[in-house]
Amino acid sequence: MKENDPLISELANIVGSEHVITDPTSLSVYECDGATVFKALPDVVVFPTTAQDISEIVKIANKHNVPFVARGAGTGLSGGMLPVSGGIIIALNRMNRILEIDIANQQAVVEPGVVNLGLTQAVQDDGYYYAPDPSSQQACSIGGNIAENSGGPHTLKYGVTSNHVLGLEVVLTDGEIVEFGGAVEETPGYDIRGVMIGSEGTFGIVTKAVVRLLRKPEGYQTLLGIFETIDEASNVVSSIIAKGIIPAALEMMDHFVIKAVEEAFHWGFPLDAGAVLIVELDGIKAGMQQQAEQITEIFNENNCRETRYAKDEADRQQIWKSRKSAFGSFGRLAPNYITQDGVVPRTQLPKVLRRVAEISEKYDIPIANVFHAGDGNIHPIVLFDERDSDQCERVEAVNMEILSACAEAGGTITGEHGIGVEKMDYMPLIFSPEDLAVMATVKAIFNPSGLCNPGKIFPTAESYAKLGR
Amino acid sequence: MPNSNQLHEDLIQIVGEAGLLLRSENLQPDDQRSCYTIDGIGPRAVVLPASIHEIQEVLGYAADSKLSVIPAGSGTKLGIGNSPEQVDLVLSTSRLDQVLEYEPADLTVTVEAGIPLAVLQAKLAEHGQYLPLDPPYTDRCTIGGMTATNSSGPSRLRYGSTRDCVLGMRVVQSSGTVVKSGGKVVKNVAGYDLNKLYLGSFGTLGIITEVSLKLQPLPEIERSVFLTFTEIGEAVNVASEIARSQLLPTFLNLFVNGAPLTESPEPCLLIGVDGHPETVEWQIDAVKTIAKQNGAIGVEVYEGQRQQELHASMCAFPEGESAAPIVISRANLRMTDVAGFVNTVVEVNDASTWQVRAMGLMGNGIVYVAFSDFPDGDVPMQYVADTVANLRDAATNVGGNLIVESAPTALKRQIDVWGPVGRSFELMKAIKAKLDPIGLLNVGRFVGGI
Incomplete structure (x- = not known):
């Protein structure tokens, strides 16, 4: 698109030409998110600073009948921000101010581009934190978290983004600016805030959010259990939950991941272990030791080779850094990877993980596993080389079989990454045409022109053909 | 519109004798129907379908016969909302009361909507688990009713409201189509989170027939x-x-x-x-x-x-069982605004001839205010309406809101029980119009007359 295109000059009038990108080299930075196998170039990227800017940009997009999509930090894992039909990317990086920190009311008002961890850092000296902690929290934005309804390791105890957002200011797809929810826990009427969260940027653009802040727990106990097999470790997961203990986090890494993480971070993970479980307890210190002992017992009953404890806060942080940065270390394993995100009932974990191993063997595609075991939210990392077309075809079959296994086990195809473009084809595995029709009806209310983030979430005729339906 | 005899016969065709409670001239106070009486108006019939198929049939019949339908569980929260002009059918899911799936080690359960909370809790307790919700009428309310009204009790401070516990549901739309939202596992972001739309929608968008819930271990x-x-x-x-x-x-x-x-x-x-x-x-x-x-x-x-x-x-608290008039309102505030609001409540108390009580959920910023014990049982309507308006101002002036959950019918007709909704109202209207296009379900009783 040329700089003298009327659309471009109108956008430049709003944000200034220095905040509009149109040259192909710079645009290529915006061609994908964390799911790098999916690529599409926008025609233009704009960097607004206010809701009013965005409202005007959206009105211009409508006038020119051009698609538009919001983009946070680009750390998404399902291609949710992918400009599949080109058009405008509304990049929210400059809207990164924390507008208000209200410790007395345990809430903060933030712009969408605020980095998740940045909010926690801003309130930690007051003894507070923002609970949803996706692994990408050092980079990902709260606006992106809201669009995807992001989770993280500690959602086992504290819930997902939707449980922590009280109010939203949104630019609707016609440019109108409206608030949903507020600074109080409930407001009368339909919970549009709740429907907006997790709508993957297809209902409008969040320009402000009121989020809850939580008091930092008095104490933590972080345990590491080292097991010979995934099976033993997944039995531990079920046993802990069945004993009535809900840890703050309950994470598993398999041997592939242990190796990649250890080579990158040198925490001391044993390279020959079959699986490592990270169990974190948090809350009031009194009584915590007894729970830790109960967990150690469950470890031992399941043939645990060794139990380690985080020695101090620095040690604990190092464990979490290793776990959360695991994704960064997969580059060591293969040129490309796709991270699956299925969820199964916790009791089905051993069975489904065995199935994942079989699928890996069947198609000769290595699969690593690092995931939120306590939630039953698995992350099979499908490793491949995108330059090998035969591998790519097998990867597609692998994805299909893994997600089918999750659906058959009574689960779902995504626990926190969203559908985006990546999993559209698999939606019929869990939703009937009638279920999807209601979603389409609701989408048509919020996004009647379809210009706001098109080509996401909904399966196409091709998807049904692929599934043989 | 069919006459009473015809209505009786038609409905029995669908739900059988056992599925129907009829309006009688001599309504006894302890009659089961009295809990389905809304603002003094008894329904023409209370229908209790025993299957999803029967619900579809009843909805089809109601649509054809131009009868309105008010969805219900056990009826404990039917009084919340604008006063209806007339009540044709109350459709209660209380005969759909089974536990459908319960694997304790998963800490989740899927139930039919009509199961009473107390019955479910007893079953869960056998496995050392519970649903951590303690709404009003804990002994009688149903899971479907709690979901439709997003009800909660004092323990929401630690464990959240119904909104935080619901994983998925099955809903019969007014067209009769059965759809599901969400799922049965504890994390799920596949597609839009339509659970949130039905939660707290007071039956205006569909009949909830099945709910999947996240559980907690019983505390030691x-x-x-x-x-x-x-x-x-x-x-x-x-x-x-x-x-x-x-x-x-x-x-x-x-x-x-x-x-x-x-x-x-x-x-x-x-x-x-x-x-x-x-x-x-x-x-x-x-x-x-x-x-x-x-x-x-x-x-x-x-x-x-x-x-x-x-x-x-x-x-x-503060819902008494007595038949004496009571006005209950609920303010949603920021925590720091509770003290000021409570002061206003105290001023109201000092100026009034009736009893003013308040319960504040201090960690949530929620304050329930009850007016009761009116002298000679006589509610000075205008004065009480003005008082409620003052309390609402006190809440809205600090960014909060106030909902009147219970009031004598004459008073409800003088006030807006929900209060203003703001600019999101247009979207709410559109949602109602698209999801209940024939205007069948609990019409006129939700915010702004939706």
């Missing part, structure tokens, strides 16, 4: 600390200090003009703690320390049977 022990003060301000200070501490109370409730069980006239604070015995003991000690520093005149720890009675009495 539960205790309540009952603190009494001479000044409300002292109680509020203690509550603020606890809310901002590292304590993890289950509930943190302020009572003004009448506490549960004791009917103590002094301001009281009830603090619940549960979990591991050591954790609980530590918290009780910490509460006592804070209380002493802030002038508590009474400190009592409740356990066992008495603690359960206290909890039940607190959940029931």
